[in-house]
Amino acid sequence: MALRIGYFPHNNSLWVLRHRGIVERTIPDVEWIDIRTLPPGPRPDVTAGLPTSHGDGLFDGSYDFIGTGFTPPITAQAHGHDIVYVGVSGPRVENSKFVVREDSPITSLEDLRGKRIGIGHGSWQTTLALFALDKVGLTWSDVTPVDLNGNDGAQLFLDGEIDAWTGSYPSLTRVEQQIGVRELIPTDGLFSHRSLWFTRRDFAVDRAEELAVIVAALQESDTWIRDNPREAAELFAADGGGDLDEWEYALRHRPFGVLPVSEDFVLEQQRAADLLYANGLLPKRITVTDALLPGIAEAIPPVPETAAA
Structure with a gap:
């Protein structure tokens, strides 16, 4: 049975791993599924629910393992899927910012009431925005969230189509080169913005050796990215994914x-x-600890000091 791994550029680790052939040294039969090519899942109104496509792919046969930000596994759990968290990255607080234009009349989080907030709905950006709003007692219904799915959030922000934006690098670099921006609230201390990896419980239990291979390969590949950010950036830029220097800055x-x-x-x-x-974005309450599996942590090797030769 082929090992199917879902990947896309926004999970930098899996994107690079796809291009380096490390998993294939141990498991020759690997299918890499670019989740951008899968049929899109339903996208409910931005005020009424969360899209489920990333989590659903684990259960419709598309792939066995995936890495995303905070929100997709929560959504999957809330729709009854039996996921298992495998591992997380360190905090990525320098990568994400909740910003307005420098000359914006919005000077505090309270000023967001009724304003248009650009987010990739269903991604980590939804969670970041909610954490910020909750800080001052605002809710989803107090603002006008704008789903940027399929749109260039940076350009919409530059054009004034949205009042605030949950942006990340490298897209933020292009904005910062053209206009002044202000952070409404520092991400550090508000939201850890980690990458995370998850799978189905049956895969984690029945194919534990393959899961261990994936994690070890990620560890090796991530160390290579850390030590070779310019070369890693070339893998993103070559796919038409933006400016090489901007990607290098983001990866560093x-x-x-x-x-x-x-x-x-x-x-x-x-x-x-x-x-x-x-805030009405999930169909039911969930308990995150239900998505944990004893023994997973022991399968994660330490982060190497230097990249493998």
């Missing part, structure tokens, strides 16, 4: 390496799930 400012799921992560993820439900 992200943590690489797979870490075991921690208590702090679980608590933050549960808070995100509770906020999503309270």
